[in-house]
Amino acid sequence: MKMLHLSVILLTLSGVLAHSDWGVNYPNNPICAVRGFSVSIPCSYYYPTSKPNIQVTQKLWCSMNSNTDKCQNPPYVYNSASITTSDFEYAGDDKSDCTLLIHNVQFSYSGEYRFRFITDVSGGMWTGEPGATLQVADLKVSLIRLSGIGTLKQGDSLNLTCDVNCTQSSSQFVWSKNNERLNTSGPVLHFPAVTVRDSGSYTCTWKTNRASGSKAISLLVEGGWGVNYTTPICAVRGFSVSIPCSYSYPQHNYQVTQKLWCSMNSNTDKCQNPPYVYNSASITTSDFEYAGDDKSNCTLLIHNVQFSYSGTYRFRFITNVSGGMWTGEPGQILQVSDLKVSLIRLSGNGTLKQGDSLNLTCDVNCTQSSSQFVWSKNNERLNTSGPVLHFPAVTVRDSGNYTCTWKTNRASGSKMISLLVEGDNPENPDHWSVWMIVVVTGGLIIIILAIAAVIYHRRSVHIEQQKEDDSDIYANAQQKEDDSDIYANAQQKEDDSDIYANV
Template identity: 25%
Template sequence: MVMSVRMAPPLPLIILIMIHRVSGADWDVSYSPSHICALKNSSVIMSCTYTYPTGHQIMKVFWSKNNVKGEDHPDLSEDPEYSQRLQYLGDTQQDCSIRLSHVTQKDEHMYYFRFITDKPDGKWTGDPGVTLTVTDLQVEAPERVTEGHNVSLTCNSSCTLTDRATFIWYRNSQPLTERRDGNNQLLLQSVRREDAGRYSCALHGHSYISPAARLSVTYAPKNVSVSINGSGEIVEGGSVTLSCSSDSNLPALNFSWFKGGRLVGSGRIYSISNISSDHSEEYKCKSISEHGEKYSDAVTLNIMYPPKNVSVSITGSGEIVEGDSVTLSCSSDANPPALNFSWFKGRNLVGSGRIYSISNISSDHSGEYKCKSRNKIGEKYSDAVTLNIMYPPKNVSVSITGSGEIVEGDSVTLSCSSDSNPPALNFSWFKENQSSAVGSGQSFSALQSGRFYCEAHNQHGSQRSDAVTVIVKGRLVILYISIGVVCGAAVIIGMLIW
C-alpha cells in the first residue's frame, strides 16, 4: 500500500491592511496595519509614520501602552518588561516604527506612538494606536483513524496571522516533509499504521512549535501467532496450553481455535489436559477485532508416546513349507519412532531388529513368535503369531496292539503312526518283496507270517516305517521284530505266545 503525504490545496489567504491615520491640522500619526495578529515568541514590527507643523523640533519620541487622559504616558523602552525586547527603528523626522521581540499573550495591548516637540503645546499621541493580538498554534486532528482511510489535520490559530504564513509539519518531533505550504492543512492519504504518532505544526522562520496532537491508526489484527507453554517434549498424558497473541491497537473482541479446519475452542488460551497422540495435528487461532480478523500460522503439536499397535507380519502368503525361508516384520505406532526391536519365541529371546529372518525353516521353528518395540518413552509387546510349518511325514513307526495267545487262525493288529503337518491321513501297508500294497489305513491285521511295514502320506510327501516280522506256527505264533544289526548279524527279539 502506498501512502501519499501532501499538503491540502491552499486556501485563499486574505490579509486586510488597514492604514490608520491619526491627524489634527499638521499633526499626524499613521499606523500600517492598525491590527496585528502575531505568533507567540515571534518578533513584530509596528510600522508607523508621523508629521508635525513646521517650526517644531522633535525633542522626544517613544511608544506607550497607556493613553488615559490626565495620566502619564510611560515610555516602554524604560519598562523592564520591554526594554530588552523593544527596538526603535524610526528616526526623529517621520518614521516611528518599532520591533517588539518574543511576544507573548501578556503583550496583547493597544500601543501608541507619542512625540514631544520644543513647543509648550507641542505634544502628540497617535490615538487610536496599534492593536496587538498574540496567538499560539493548535493541531486539530481526529483521535483515531482506520488504516486505509484519508485524514486531514489542521493547524489552527486564534486570529488571522498578519504575515503570510508558511506551515511546517512534524511527526514525533521530526520534520514530516520538506514541502512548505501556505495552507494550514495536512492531508494523509491511505493511512498506514506507521502514520500514527504525535503531530505538531510551526511557521517557517519561527521557532515556536505547537503542542502535539496524538493520532491513532486503528487496524485489523496483524502478526497473529501461537505460543506453546513450557519447553521440551510434550509427552502423552501431560497438559498443554496454547496462547494466541496479535498485534493490534484495539483489544481483540474474540479468539477462535482450530484443529485442522475444525473449530475446537475460543478465548486467548486453549488448554488440553491428559493429552494423547490423537491431539497431534496442526492448530491455529483467529484473532477478531472490530476492524477485521486474521489467522495465525499453524503450529503442530508433536506428542511423544510409547509404542502402541505393535504387530507382526509374515512375508508372503499361503503355506510355509519346511525348507522355505520366512521373514517376520515388526511394526508399531510410536513417537519418536521405535528403533529398538526384540524377538521372542515363547519366552526365549531369539533375535533383534525390525526384521527377523529364518532360512531353511524346519518343523523345529514351529511356535508362537512376538516382538517387543521400544523407544525412549516406553515399550510394548505385539500379540503372538504362530508359525505353522508344513512338512512331510517323519518318524514313521509300527506298533502292535492286542494281547493274549495268538494261534493259527487268529490275527495280529499293526498300527502305523507318524509326525507330519498336516497330519497324514493316507497309510499303505506292504509285505516285503511284494510290489503291491497288502492293505491301507492306519491299522492293518496280519493273518500270515512275514515282514510288514507301513508308508504314511500327506500332500508334502511320504515316508515308510521299518519292517516288523510276523511268524505263525500251528497254533503257536512267534512274532519277531527286527530292530537292528549288530556286528554284521541280525539281532532278533522273539516272543512266544501260547
Template identity: 30%
Template sequence: MLLLAGALGQRVKYPDRFCGVKGSTVTLPCSFTPLKSVVDNGREVLIEVVRVIWCKNHEFCHLTTPSVYDSESQNINTRYRYLGDKKGDCTLQITDLQNEDDATFRFRVEANDPRASFTDPAGVRVTVAAALGQCVNYPDSPVWAVKGSTITLPCSFTPLKSVNDNGREVLIEVVRVAWCQSPNMCRTGTPSVYDSESNNNDPRYRYLGDKKGDCTLQISDLQEEDNATFLFRVEANDYRASFTDISGVSVRLLGVLGQSVNYPDPVCAVKGSTITLPCSFTPLKSVNDNGREVLIEVVRVAWCQSPHMCRTGTPSVYDSESQNIYPHYRYLGDKKGDCTLQISDLQEEDGATFRFRVETNDPRATFTGQPGVRVTVVDGAQMKIRSSRDDGEFKRGESVTLNCSAAICTIHQLEVTWFRDGSALSESGPALHLGYLTAKDSGNYTCGLKRNNHTLSVPYSLHVEDEEEGTKAFDTLLAVRLLLFTLLTVLFVIVTSIIIKR
C-alpha cells in the first residue's frame, strides 16, 4: 500500500498494483483525507470539496485533462462507476476491463479554495491480463540506464496449470517463452530479442529465467535501439494458455558512457515567482573514428519539457540555435559545462519535467540528459513569516530578520510585498532585515506575493520597548526600592528604641 501526502497534508490511500482479466469487473478501493480548513488573512475558511476526478496515465488530472470519471461532467463513461463520495471515499469500479485500461489511475480533489485542491501522483497501476487470468510481474517503469552498460530486468509470470476441454482436464505445459519490443507481440515468426525456440538470439540479450515462472532478462552493451518497451510472451500446449502481457517494461537510455547531466532536486515554487535550476553537464571530449581521435565540439544546447527529447525541430523552451526565444526562460549557462536555466513569472504550464540536450559535431556525443528536473507550480499558497527570534518582544537597538516563504514549498528568488499595519514597505525581497530597532518599528507585519493578493500571510506581531517605557519601568522599580528601604529603616529605629527603654 502506498500512502503519499499532498501539499498541505491531504492524502490518498491507493490499493496495491492490480491485475484484472480482460472483460471482468475490478474495484479499486480508495480513501482520501481532504483539508478541513485554511487560514485566509487570519480568518479560518472551511473547506468544501466541490469536484472529484479519476484519470489515467496523467500526472495531475487537471483542467482539460481527459478523465474516466468527473463528478461535475455529464459525459460519463458507463464502464467507470464512482462508488465513493466527496468526503473521504474515492473507490472506483471498472466494468468490462479492456486493453486501454492497462494504465496508471490517479485521483484528484478540487475544493472551494485552491490551496486544498490536489492530485496524489502515486496512483494505482492496473494490468489487464489475458482471458484466463495469466499475469506477468514486470519491474517498475521506466528503467533508466547508461548506453553501453548492462541491466537486468527482474520478472516473474504465472502460467495456467490446466484448462478444461469438454469436461476433461488438460495439464498445461509451457513450450515457448519470448521477449520482444513493442509494438510486436512476440508471436512465433515475429521479431523478438529472445526466443527460447530460436537459435538466432542476439547474445546481448540473455534470458536468466525458465519456463516455470521466472522471466528475468539481462541486456548488455545497451544501444539506442534498446530505448523501447519490452514485452514477455508465454506459449503453451493449449492456445488458451498462451498470452503476451502488454503492460511491459520501458527502458530509457541516459546517453553514452561518460556523458551526464547533473540536475537539481525537484523544485516547488509559487505561481508568479522566479526559479533558477542549477545544472551542469559533462560532454565527451573526443570519440574514436577508425583509430583516429575526433575532438568533440558542442554546437547546440536546448531545454524542453517532457515528453519531448529536445531534438531539433521539436518544441523547446530554450534553443541556442533558434531565434524564437521566450523571455520567460533565460539560459544562464554555456556550451562547455554549465546548463543553468532560469524561469521567471512561473505559470501553471511550467509544472512539468524539464530536460537538457547537448548536440555536437558527432552524433555519438549527442544526448539528452535523463530523467530531468521536476518543477511543481503552486497557486494561491498562503505565505508565512519566519523570524530569527522566537518571540516578538524586542528592546531598543536590537535587530531581527523576518523571512517570507510559502508554507507548502521552498521558494526561490521570491518577489514579495511587505506590510506594516497594512501599509506597504519599500522592501521587495523575501528577507526583511530590521536593524537598530526603535518603537516606530512596532506593529503587525505581513507579506505576500506581488502578483497574488490571496497569498498574504498571517500577521507577525513585533513590539519594541521605547525609552519612555524603559524609564518608567526604571522609575517605578526605584520608587519601590526606596519605599522598602524607608520602611525597613523606620522598623529598625522602632525596634532599637524599644530595646533601649527596656
C-alpha cells in the first residue's frame, strides 16, 4: 500500500516538472514603452522533456508588422543563427527563457511580436501565437497654469504633469530638480505659489517593471526686486557664523555687477554709501566673507565673531541696467554671546572629592531654538546630549577636560572646563607602581622563603642519611672486631691443642 502511494506521488511530481507539449508564454496585457528608451518583453517557452537529450538549435523573434508567415520564414528582428547588430537583443537562453530587449524604441516598433524555436528532433519546432503586444508612446511633461498669465512671476500657481499615452497600470513617476530627486511622487507636481527659487530644470522619470523613460522641462520664474533674510541669528564670540540670504530681480537677463554688505552700526545711509563690511568691487581681507553668487544667493560668512559685530546687516546689489539696484530692508539681525560652561556643586564643598554631586552646564545667552549641545571628555565624545552634564557621585575617574560644543545650522562654538577629583585613582600609573612594588617585593620574599625551606629540608635529610651511614659503618667495624676476637680465641685453642699434643 505504501509503495502504491509513493508511485502516485512520483507520477504526480513527474507531471508537474515535465512537459509533454510545446508552447510559448507572453504577458497577458500589452507592454508600454517610451520612444527613445528601452523595453523588456518577458517570454518563456517549453517543449517535451520526455526525451532528455532534446536540444534547442535556433531561436527567432519576428514582428508581425513585416512578417506574415507565422514567423516561419524571414524577415526576423532576431535570429540566433546570424550575428547582426540591431536594436533587438536576445536576453534569454536555450532552456526556457526567451526574453527580448528592444533598445532605442521607435513608433514603428509598435505591434505584435512572436517567438519561434527549433530543436534537433524531426518536426521539433514551435511558434508562440498570438504573441506579445508592444505599444510605443512619447513621454510628455507639460506646464499647466492655474493662475497668472504671460511670463511666470512669483506667486503664480501651476502644475507640472507627466503623461504616457498607453495602457500601463503599474506605472511609477519620479520627479527631480536639477538632477536632485524630490520627495513628490505621482504624475503631477503642484506649485501653489512659485518663487524665484523654484526656477530650474525639472525631470519626470516614468518607470514600470519592463520599461522606463524620462523627460525634462525648464521652469523660469521672474521676481521683483527683493532680498530675503531669516530670523535673528545667534553666534558665539570667537567662532564663525553663516548669515543666509537670497535676492531677486525682475529679469533673468540682468547681470549683477556689484554686491555689498553693510552693518547698520556704522552705516546710516541705507547701505548706499560706505562703509561696507563687504564690497565685491574691492579686494580686502577681513572677517567678512561673501559665500553667495551673482544670481540669487547672497550668503555672508563672518569669522572670529566679536561682540561689536552684533547688530543689523543689510545686503545691496547693483545690476547693469539704469536704476537697477536694491537694498534689502530691514535687514538681518545678528546676536553675539559668549559660550559659558559652569560647574554647579550639588553637594560637598571645597576641593572636589569622591562622592560629591555636581552639574556641568553649557549656556549661550541669545535666542536660538534649534540649538544642539555635544559633550566630550578628553576629546572623546560622550553619549550625553543637552545643556547639562550630571554627576550624581563623582569619582577620581571623572577627572579630565570636558568640552561643550554648541551647534545650530548656521553657527557653532565650543568651550572647555577641567574637572579634578581628589582621591586614589586605581587607573593612576603611580598608584599602580606602588602596589606593583609591594606585590613584587612580597612575591620575592615568598620565593626566597620557599627556597630556604627547600634547602633546609634537603640538608636535614642529608644529615639523617649521614647518621644512618655512620651507624652502618660502626656496626660493620664492631662486627669485624668481634670476628677478630673469635678468630683469635680459636687460634689460641688450636695452639693450646698443639702444645698439649707435644707434651
